[in-house]
Amino acid sequence: MTIPMLSATSLQRVLPSGRTKPCVFFCENKSGESNIEYVVKLKAGMENGVNGLAAELIASQLALVLDIPTPEPAIIELDPLIAEVIPDPDLSQKIKESAGLNFGSRVITGGFETWPVGKAIPSSLRTLAAEIFAFDALIQNPDRKVNKPNILWKGDELYIIDHEMSLMFIYEIMPMPNPWQITDLRFIKDHLFYGNLKGQTANLDRFAGALELLTDNVIETILTDVPEDWRSDNISKITTHINEIVHHSNDFVDEIRRALQ
């Protein structure tokens, strides 16, 4: 996939929810089309700096390959001059410090809301919920929980968002010689969908098949799209992690099924 690269031209609004307070900017693309709205996660707002931006970009591309709905990602260039006309001094400072490349996602419109706390999974979304649980285990994302769903939902549709905390394995907090073995990942028990899926039969057949789409070439292309400023030697850890899981996809999916038994 070619990641669109746009320039932010004006600040539209600051989103009321979320720790990092992402901003909606009007952006202009390379063909000169303007006023395209993107949610921009600012570099200076990221707990893990550029690793957070890289995680957002990589995870959203993996999701799209696996056909798990997520807003289209983009790379948004911010001119620090924009900060000069922002009255709020904190926001102005944050924008100034975020000069350069930031992560953007196409604004989801049309009445989507945050997945409500305590909402049961409707039967139409059960398979997708199980796939999202498996996806978060794949990318080691501990940040989709009951009180922090990071899902935009409407009826039978949803989009997963906010992957800045994913790819936890790059920090090597705990050695995981076999990345497809997920039983030791404590966070999966706090996952938004764990309680609801546990004890139910999860259909992961489509997901297991889709993992085959993550060929070495596809993974390499996804990682090549990460801008130079956001790269580090973590890239090779990410390649290894995803490759290992894809090469043991049956074992991985069995582990997910076991975790949900």
Ligand SMILES: Nc1ncnc2c1ncn2[C@@H]1O[C@H](COP(=O)(O)OP(=O)(O)O)[C@@H](O)[C@H]1O
């Ligand atoms: N692409 C998008 N379209 C619409 N709303 C979005 C989009 N991305 C984020 N949001 C809104 O912004 C909030 C914060 O975004 P999120 O990525 O979760 O940031 P944080 O890391 O601060 O939690 C979300 O809860 C959602 O309401």
Ligand SMILES: [Mg+2]
């Ligand atoms: Mg969030």
